[in-house]
Each structure stands twice: as structure tokens, then as C-alpha cells.
Amino acid sequence: MLPTACTRFFLQTQKEQVLKLKVAKPSTSGTYLSVFDFCAGRCRHNSESVVHENAYVSDFHHCFSLPSNSSGSTISPVEARLNGINVVIGRQGESCDSVCKSNGQSCVLNKLLILNQCDIIQKYMSCKGACLASVGPDQPAEVVDDAPKNLNPGACLYTRTQSMLSCDGSHRHTRRLCPCA
Structure with missing residues (x-):
């Protein structure tokens, strides 16, 4: 099934947001080159992806992209960790x-x-x-x-x-x- 124009626009907008994020805190740091790089970086460097530094937050062992709810506003990392609960x-x-x-x-x-x-x-x-x-x-x-x-x-x-x-x-x-x- 092919995505609709609206879905493609939404996915492109999220991709654009991801690619604008800085890799690190300093203003001199670069941005991610791809969505895959963003996800890999989030898994490796973000405490939201792991618990006790050695176990994934999710039983599905995946990284989290930009959290958002249906209204388009961002949700807190804690609320994202309770997704599905x-x-x-x-x-x-x-x-x-x-x-x-x-x-x-x-x-x-x-x-x-x-x-x-x-x-x-x-x-x-x-x-x-x-x-x-x-x-x-x-x-x-x-x-x-x-x-x-x-x-x-x-x-x-x-x-x-x-x-x-x-x-x-x-x-x-x-x-x-x-x-x-």
C-alpha cells in the first residue's frame, strides 16, 4: 500500500526534524546524516533507551524517534516510556x-x-x-x-x-x- 500525500508529508517533516538535530550539545557539533544515524545515536547515547545502563526500556529492543502524540506536540520522555502501559x-x-x-x-x-x-x-x-x-x-x-x-x-x-x-x-x-x- 502506497502512503498518501499527507502521510508522506508527515514522514518527510519528521525526517527533516531528525536531520536538523545536533549530534551533541556544543553548537559546533554537526547534524545527523540520515534517520538511521539518528536512531543509532539515540540507542547508543540516550538514557531514554536503556534502564540500569544494561537493559532496553522496551521489550522490543528498538530506539525511539521524536516522541509525539496525535496533536503533533511532543510528549515527555517519561510519558514515552509508559507508551502501551x-x-x-x-x-x-x-x-x-x-x-x-x-x-x-x-x-x-x-x-x-x-x-x-x-x-x-x-x-x-x-x-x-x-x-x-x-x-x-x-x-x-x-x-x-x-x-x-x-x-x-x-x-x-x-x-x-x-x-x-x-x-x-x-x-x-x-x-x-x-x-x-
């Missing part, structure tokens, strides 16, 4: 495994790392209290309003101990923020 807020005391399973999906463990940031949690949850560092396998989460006062009702929680992130973690006084696919 349904972010779901669980019920009180529910694990992400349970949350995702009830939607006919599975929890995507490596995406918990992306959701485990205050700005992301605050985008999805009310966080009436503060956003606090905590320890536990039930993060990222929000403490329910009727929780005991010493548990900071309304606060959002994230963990600094990333190895604790778990799809099966739960706590009777929190609601999880879950990545499902």
Missing part, C-alpha cells in the same frame, strides 16, 4: 498483580521504576499530603484518608530502595499505582 490505581489493600489481573492484564515490573517518582504519582493520584520516601513493597502508592494519623493519610509514597519494587506488594492502608499491559 495502562496506569491503573488499585483499591485499598490491593496488589498490582491483582489490579492488573482484574483488568485482564499483567503487572509490568520494570515500569514500576518509572511510576516510582513523585511527579508521576502526583499526576495520577491526589496526594493531599506530601510525597514521602518510604520503605515497602507496596510503592508507589497513596495512603488512604482513613489510615491512622501516624501513617500520613493522603500522602503519596515512593521508595528509594528500587529493589523493593514489587507487583505483589500491598498494604491495608494504601492504594497502589500500577503499570498494566
